[in-house]
Amino acid sequence: MNETTPTITPEIVAEHGLTPEEYERVLRIMGREPKMTELGIFSVMWSEHCSYKSSKFWLKKLPTEAPWVICGPGENAGVIDIGDGKACIFKMESHNHPSFIEPYQGAATGVGGIMRDVFTMGARPVANMNALRFGAPEHPKTRHLVSGVVAGIGGYGNCMGIPTVGGEMNFDPSYNGNILVNAMTVGIADQDKIFYSAAAGLGNAVVYVGSKTGRDGIHGATMASAEFDDDSEDKRPTVQVGDPFTEKLLLEACLELMATDAIIAIQDMGAAGLTSSSVEMSDKGGVGIEFDLDQVPVREEAMTPYEIMLSESQERMLMVVKPGREDMARAIFEKWELDFAIIGRVTDTNRLVLKSGGEVVCDIPVPPLVAEAPEYERPWVPTPPSPVLAAADALAGIDISPTEALAKLVASPDLCSRRWVWEQYDHMVMGDTVRRPGGDAAIVRVHGTDRALAITTDCTPRYCVADPVQGGRQAVAEAWRNLTASGAKPLAITDNMNFGNPERPEIMGQFAGCIEGMTEACLALDFPVVSGNVSLYNETNGTGILPTPAIGGVGLIEDVNDDLTGTGFAARDDAIVVIGDTAGHLGRSMLLRVFSDSQSDAGAPPPVDLDAERRNGDFVRDLIVNGRVSACHDVSDGGILVAIAEMALSGGIGADISPPDTGMPALAWLFGEDQARYIVTSNAPDDLLAAAKSAGIPAIVVGTTGGAVLTMGDGNSISLSDLRNAHESWLPDYMAVV
Amino acid sequence: MKAAVIVSPGSNCDRDVQVALRQSAGSDPIMHWHGDANLPDVDLIVVPGGFSYGDYLRAGALAAQSPVIREVVARANQGVPVLGICNGFQILTECGLLPGVLMRNAGLKFICRDVDLRVEATDTVFTRDYVNGQIIRIPVAHNEGNYFADDDTLNRLDGEDRVAFRYCSPEGAVTAADNPNGAARNIAGILNEGRNVLGMMPHPERLADAMLGGTDGRPMFDGLVEALATAA
Numbered sequence: 029m030n031e032t033t034p035t036i037t038p039e040i041v042a043e044h045g046l047t048p049e050e051y052e053r054v055l056r057i058m059g060r061e062p063k064m065t066e067l068g069i070f071s072v073m074w075s076e077h078c079s080y081k082s083s084k085f086w087l088k089k090l091p092t093e094a095p096w097v098i099c100g101p102g103e104n105a106g107v108i109d110i111g112d113g114k115a116c117i118f119k120m121e122s123h124n125h126p127s128f129i130e131p132y133q134g135a136a137t138g139v140g141g142i143m144r145d146v147f148t149m150g151a152r153p154v155a156n157m158n159a160l161r162f163g164a165p166e167h168p169k170t171r172h173l174v175s176g177v178v179a180g181i182g183g184y185g186n187c188m189g190i191p192t193v194g195g196e197m198n199f200d201p202s203y204n205g206n207i208l209v210n211a212m213t214v215g216i217a218d219q220d221k222i223f224y225s226a227a228a229g230l231g232n233a234v235v236y237v238g239s240k241t242g243r244d245g246i247h248g249a250t251m252a253s254a255e256f257d258d259d260s261e262d263k264r265p266t267v268q269v270g271d272p273f274t275e276k277l278l279l280e281a282c283l284e285l286m287a288t289d290a291i292i293a294i295q296d297m298g299a300a301g302l303t304s305s306s307v308e309m310s311d312k313g314g315v316g317i318e319f320d321l322d323q324v325p326v327r328e329e330a331m332t333p334y335e336i337m338l339s340e341s342q343e344r345m346l347m348v349v350k351p352g353r354e355d356m357a358r359a360i361f362e363k364w365e366l367d368f369a370i371i372g373r374v375t376d377t378n379r380l381v382l383k384s385g386g387e388v389v390c391d392i393p394v395p396p397l398v399a400e401a402p403e404y405e406r407p408w409v410p411t412p413p414s415p416v417l418a419a420a421d422a423l424a425g426i427d428i429s430p431t432e433a434l435a436k437l438v439a440s441p442d443l444c445s446r447r448w449v450w451e452q453y454d455h456m457v458m459g460d461t462v463r464r465p466g467g468d469a470a471i472v473r474v475h476g477t478d479r480a481l482a483i484t485t486d487c488t489p490r491y492c493v494a495d496p497v498q499g500g501r502q503a504v505a506e507a508w509r510n511l512t513a514s515g516a517k518p519l520a521i522t523d524n525m526n527f528g529n530p531e532r533p534e535i536m537g538q539f540a541g542c543i544e545g546m547t548e549a550c551l552a553l554d555f556p557v558v559s560g561n562v563s564l565y566n567e568t569n570g571t572g573i574l575p576t577p578a579i580g581g582v583g584l585i586e587d588v589n590d591d592l593t594g595t596g597f598a599a600r601d602d603a604i605v606v607i608g609d610t611a612g613h614l615g616r617s618m619l620l621r622v623f624s625d626s627q628s629d630a631g632a633p634p635p636v637d638l639d640a641e642r643r644n645g646d647f648v649r650d651l652i653v654n655g656r657v658s659a660c661h662d663v664s665d666g667g668i669l670v671a672i673a674e675m676a677l678s679g680g681i682g683a684d685i686s687p688p689d690t691g692m693p694a695l696a697w698l699f700g701e702d703q704a705r706y707i708v709t710s711n712a713p714d715d716l717l718a719a720a721k722s723a724g725i726p727a728i729v730v731g732t733t734g735g736a737v738l739t740m741g742d743g744n745s746i747s748l749s750d751l752r753n754a755h756e757s758w759l760p761d762y763m764a765v766v
Numbered sequence: 767m768k769a770a771v772i773v774s775p776g777s778n779c780d781r782d783v784q785v786a787l788r789q790s791a792g793s794d795p796i797m798h799w800h801g802d803a804n805l806p807d808v809d810l811i812v813v814p815g816g817f818s819y820g821d822y823l824r825a826g827a828l829a830a831q832s833p834v835i836r837e838v839v840a841r842a843n844q845g846v847p848v849l850g851i852c853n854g855f856q857i858l859t860e861c862g863l864l865p866g867v868l869m870r871n872a873g874l875k876f877i878c879r880d881v882d883l884r885v886e887a888t889d890t891v892f893t894r895d896y897v898n899g900q901i902i903r904i905p906v907a908h909n910e911g912n913y914f915a916d917d918d919t920l921n922r923l924d925g926e927d928r929v930a931f932r933y934c935s936p937e938g939a940v941t942a943a944d945n946p947n948g949a950a951r952n953i954a955g956i957l958n959e960g961r962n963v964l965g966m967m968p969h970p971e972r973l974a975d976a977m978l979g980g981t982d983g984r985p986m987f988d989g990l991v992e993a994l995a996t997a998a
Contacts, residue, residue, distance in 0.1 A: 452876045462978065
C-alpha cells in the first residue's frame with residue numbers, strides 16, 4: 029500500500045471489507061475519492077469490530093442503569109460505585125479470531141488489551157477472569173489451542189502481577205474452527221480519579237506513550253470481522269505480539285501520572301490502534317485532532333501513514349495533556365523507560381488531519397465518520413422452539429446407578445476440575461485473593477479495606493442454541509446466582525456476545541433472542557450491563573458456533589470478615605438443604621450430553637423463572653450474611669448431585685443423601701438442571717425450614733454431611749478419594765497426551 | 767527495624783512484601799528504586815518477586831546489573847540480612863550472592879499453588895521463629911524455580927547446613943512427587959556462607975494473613991522484626 033495509489037478500485041474497496049453501498053457513503057462524506065490512508069481509516073472504523081453495525085440496534089435494548097452505576101457502556105469500561113469513595117471499573121472483551129490463528133499471542137494480547145481498557149480509566153487492575161470455549165476434545169487442534177491459550181493468558185497476567193482468579197471453560201464441536209477467548213479485567217479506582225477519553229482544549233498537546241509502532245496487527249479489526257475459511261492460517265501476520273513487561277511499565281507510569289492533575293483525556297490504543305483512539309477522543313470531545321505522523325515512535329523504517337494509522341502494536345496509549353505539564357509527564361515516562369512523544373494538537377476543526385513529510389495525507393470530518401457509520405437492522409428469524417422432554421422419555425435407554433453416573437459426570441470434559449488451568453495462573457499476587465479459583469465466584473478484597481468484590485463469568489451455550497431467550501436469561505441469572513452463593517450483593521455485568529455470521533437470519537435470531545432474555549433478567553435482578561463487547565462472524569466454512577453471550581458479573585461483599593461462606597462442607601452432621609423447586613428437567617442436561625446416544629443435546633433447556641430466581645437468591649443471601657448457613661453452592665450443570673459432590677470435594681467431608689419421594693425418576697431428581705436453586709448446609713435445619721416456609725421459599729432437607737463417602741444407601745456409594753481422582757485427572761491426563 | 771524493598775521495572779510482589787513487613791514491624795519499609803545506588807542504612811533488604819525486566823535474557827539476569835544491586839552485594843558482605851523471594855532469589859543467584867541457578871520448571875509450565883516445605887535450618891534471622899523439621903505451607907508461583915548446582919556445590923550446601931527449606935509431603939517426606947519444579951534435592955531455599963542472605967522460591971508474604979488462607983509465612987517476618995529490633 030502506498031499513498032500514491034492513483035485510483036480506488038472496487039477490488040481495493042472489497043479488500044477493505046466495505047460494501048459498495050458503504051463506499052458510496054464514504055464518497056458522500058468526503059466529497060471526493062479518499063486517499064489510501066483515509067480509506068483504511070473508514071475501513072477499520074466501519075468494521076463490525078469497531079462500529080457494532082450489526083449489533084448496535086439490539087444492544088441499545090439492554091438495561092444499563094442503576095443507582096450504583098457511575099458510567100455505563102460507551103467508555104473504555106463500565107464503572108460502578110462500591111462505597112467508601114471507591115469505584116470498580118470492569119469489562120470483558122473477546123480475542124477469538126487471533127487466538128485461533130496464534131493461541132499464545134492471541135490470548136496474551138487479549139488479556140493485555142482488556143487490562144489497558146481498565147487502567148486507561150484510572151483503575152489499578154486487581155483481578156483477571158476469562159471465559160474460554162474450545163472445540164471437541166478429540167479434535168486434533170484442541171489440545172494445542174488449550175495449551176497455547178492458557179499459557180498466553182498466564183504469561184501476560186503473571187508478568188503484569190495481576191492475579192487471574194477464575195473463569196470458565198467448555199468444549200463443544202461447534203468451536204472446532206472458532207475458539208472463544210473472552211478476557212475480563214476488574215480494577216479499582218478512587219471515584220474522584222476516573223479518567224475519560226473526551227479530548228478538549230484548543231492547542232493542547234496530544235501525546236503518544238508506550239511501545240513503538242510496528243507493522244504488526246494491521247487490519248486486525250477487519251480480520252476479526254470476517255468468517256474463517258481454509259486459508260485462515262494465512263492471517264497470522266494480522267495477530268499482534270504482546271509484551272507484558274512494557275505493559276507493566278505503562279501501567280505504573282500511567283497511574284503515577286494520573287495521581288497528578290496533568291491528564292485531560294486518555295485512551296488506550298486497542299483495535300485499530302491510533303485510528304480508533306484518535307477518532308474516539310476527538311468525537312467524544314467535539315474537537316479536531318491534527319497529527320504529525322513523523323513524530324510517531326516507530327520500530328521499523330519506512331512505515332507509511334497507512335501502516336502507522338492501522339497498526340495494532342500493543343502497549344500504547346494516547347492522551348491529551350494540560351498545557352505546561354508536558355515536561356513533568358515526560359519525566360515520568362522516561363523514568364519507566366517508555367517512549368513519550370507529542371505527536372499532535374487538539375484543533376477546533378472537528379477533522380482528523382494527518383501530516384507526513386509535510387503533506388496532508390488524511391483529512392476526514394470526524395462527526396460523520398462516527399455518526400454515519402453503517403447501522404443495520406439485519407433480517408432475523410426466531411429460533412424454532414425445541415420440545416420439552418419428559419423425564420421418562422429422556423432417560424429411555426440410560427441404565428446406570430446414580431453414583432456411577434456421578435463419577436462419570438465429574439470426570440467429563442465440561443465438569444472436571446480446572447486445576448490444570450488455574451495453577452498456571454498466578455491467582456494470589458497482590459495479596460487480596462480471599463477465595464481462590466474453583467468455587468462459585470472468586471473473591472478479591474478491596475486492598476486495605478474489609479470490603480471485597482465477588483467476580484464470576486457464566487454462560488451455558490447449549491441452552492442458548494436451543495432457546496436463545498431462556499439461554500440469555502440463564503446466563504445472567506447464573507452469574508447473579510454465583511455471586512449470591514458467595515454472599516455478595518450482585519451489582520452489574522459486562523457482556524461478551526459471541527455469535528456466528530450476522531448476515532444469516534437464524535444467527536441474528538439467536539442474537540435477538542439472547543438480548544431479549546438478558547434484558548429480562550437484568551431488569552428482574554437489578555443487574556444492569558455497564559460494558560461489553562460483540563464478536564460476530566465466529567464461523568468457519570459456513571458453520572457457526574453455539575450462541576455464547578458470556579456474562580461477567582461483579583458483586584460486593586460489605587464485610588469480608590463476617591459475610592463469607594465457603595462452597596465446601598464445613599462441618600459434619602450438618603443438614604443438607606436444597607433451596608428452590610426441583611422438577612427434574614433433563615432437556616439439554618449434562619446427564620444426557622454424557623450418557624444419551626439419541627438425546628444428547630436434545631429438548632428444551634430448563635425454563636428460568638426470574639421471580640423465583642430473585643426470591644430464592646435474596647433469601648439465600650440473607651442466610652449467608654446473617655451467618656445462618658455453614659456452606660452454600662448454586663446448582664447448575666449436572667444438577668443437585670454434582671453440586672453436592674463439589675461441596676464434598678471442596679470441604680473434604682462426605683454426605684449421606686436421601687432423595688425425597690417425589691414420584692419422578694431418581695436420575696431426574698439428582699441430575700435435572702432446574703434453575704433458581706442452591707444447596708446450603710446448616711446445623712439448625714428446623715429454623716431454616718421455618719424461615720423458608722414463612723418466606724414462601726421451597727426448601728427441603730435431602731441429607732447429612734459426614735464421613736469420607738458420598739452415599740445414597742443400598743450400596744450406592746462412592747468414596748471421596750475415588751470421586752476426587754475422577755474429578756481431578758481428566759484434564760491433566762488429556763493434556764499429557766502428546 | 768528499618769527495611770528496604772528493592773523495586774525494579776517489572777517487580778510485582780513489592781507491595782505484597784511491604785504489607786507483610788508492615789504487619790509484623792508496625793511501620794512501612796522504604797520502597798527503593800533500582801536505579802538509585804544510594805541505598806539508605808537499613809537493617810534488612812528484601813528483593814521481591816515479579817518479572818524484573820520481563821524475565822528477558824534470563825530471569826533475574828538484567829536486574830542483577832542494576833546500580834542498587836552492587837550496593838546490596840556490598841551490604842550483604844558486611845552482614846546486612848538480605849531476603850530474595852522468587853524473582854529476588856533468581857537475582858541473588860545472578861549477582862553471585864548465592865550459588866547455583868534457577869532453571870525452567872521441569873514440567874515446562876508456570877505453577878502457582880501451595881506447597882509443603884520442611885524447615886531445615888533455624889539458626890538464622892529469617893527462620894528463628896520456626897522449629898527445625900517443621901512443615902509449613904507456603905505458595906509458589908514461578909516458571910523458573912528448578913534449582914540447579916553441581917554436586918560439589920550441593921554437597922557443600924548440605925554439609926554446611928545451608929539449605930533452609932525443602933519441598934516435602936504434608937508429612938515431611940522429601941520425595942520426587944512433592945517436588946513441584948524438579949529442583950535438585952528438593953531445594954526451595956538456600957543461605958549464603960554468612961547465613962545472612964536467604965533466597966527462596968516460595969512466597970512467605972502470600973500466607974501471612976489468615977484471610978488469605980494461612981499464616982505459615984508470618985513467623986519469617988515476625989522473626990526478622992524481633993531479631994533486628996534486638997540488634998539495633
